[in-house]
Amino acid sequence: MSHSLLRPASLALLLLGLAAAPWALAHPSLVRSSPAAGATVAPANQIELQFSERVLPRATRIELRMAHGRLQMAIPTASQQVSADGYTLRAGFATPLSAGEYHLQWRAVGQDSHPITGDYRFTVK
Template identity: 50%
Template sequence: MNRTTQFRSLIVGACLATGLLITSVAQAHISLVNSTPTADAVVATPQQIDLVFSERLVLRASRLELSAIRDGGAKEKVEHIEVDLIDDGKTLRATLHNPLGVGVYHVQWRAVGDDNHPMTGEYSFTIK
């Protein structure tokens, strides 16, 4: 092999290794697997909201906020909810201490796993 071929092989190998490293790091971030109620669902008043993630959460760094969407699109934060980890630490549960009224509700979450990288998301559901 001449020097040019060796250099090309080295560059290709380095690019492949970098691609594998980036892919493994990207896959390590936490993601939302399931939610109850689900996005865009029309439901009766729930007693809790559950967000199930792909890995264990760090509770002190994770959160779930619930807002009612009022006429005109204004958000009003729902008070008196208690957020905890349940089961194997992958489920963030918001227990609702007061029943929710008819309307559209917006869930906004922040989840942090063992890698300390925060992931965020949001969705809405409707109570009829």
Template identity: 40%
Template sequence: MKIRAFLLLGLACTLLAVWGTPVSAHDSLRSSTPAKNAVVSGLDHIELEFSAHVSFPVVILHDAAGHRFESGTPRTDGPTVTEAVAGPLPSGSYTVAWRVVSSDGHPVEGEIPFTVRSSSTSPGRAAPSAGARATAAADSGGQSGIPGWVWAVLAGLVVLGAAALLSGRGNKRAEKDEPS
């Protein structure tokens, strides 16, 4: 009886590991231009790439004083969101605040801080520095939700409790069936 309970537990944990995690996961930010904490010499657009198709994007670019620099409305092309930047950015600290609706219907949001250091010898806007376009996977920027591993652990504990209950009932039946 105990072997059957452990096999049931193993099967349940395997099924949860395979199907449970993707179901509870929201789309995440894979990369951005500019990257988190990048130092750029200028910026003419913001690009956010997500792990899946997103919709209803909101992108706000502001400096430390709260002045906004985005231009127009963000455009979506599958998993990529692009936003134009209004005019050349003066040197200083900036933040890209973003919010999208994940492919599972839940809102996901985050922030990407970066710095502009304008070169006094180069006129106009320059492209982002070499390090500006990098993956932001390690920082999904304030996403909310319960991680998949938490659900897997909770489900495992429920299955373990059920197996212990079933195992206890089997032992009581065996004791009643034995002649005295």
């Protein structure tokens, strides 16, 4: 192959690789939540988190804590499951959440097996 053809082909491959890099490095991110971050909501017995890509059910979960003065009281879930399409985590509670301030921490693992974490707060009135 002549040098005049090799240079444009190399440049095209480099540009293609750079364009695909963000997809290769993508991780799940939180797209929507119910209740939403910072929201004040009525008592509910389910939390729903929707992610930007499929997550692995065995490694994706939430932990919920309720502010009780200076202490944080863990609120156990009755169930946690990822939807059939793999994009939504639903956590259910045996009884509706009582009035108070909550801190939700989540962990999601995408198809690339890298864990991503996040957290937010909401209030139940």
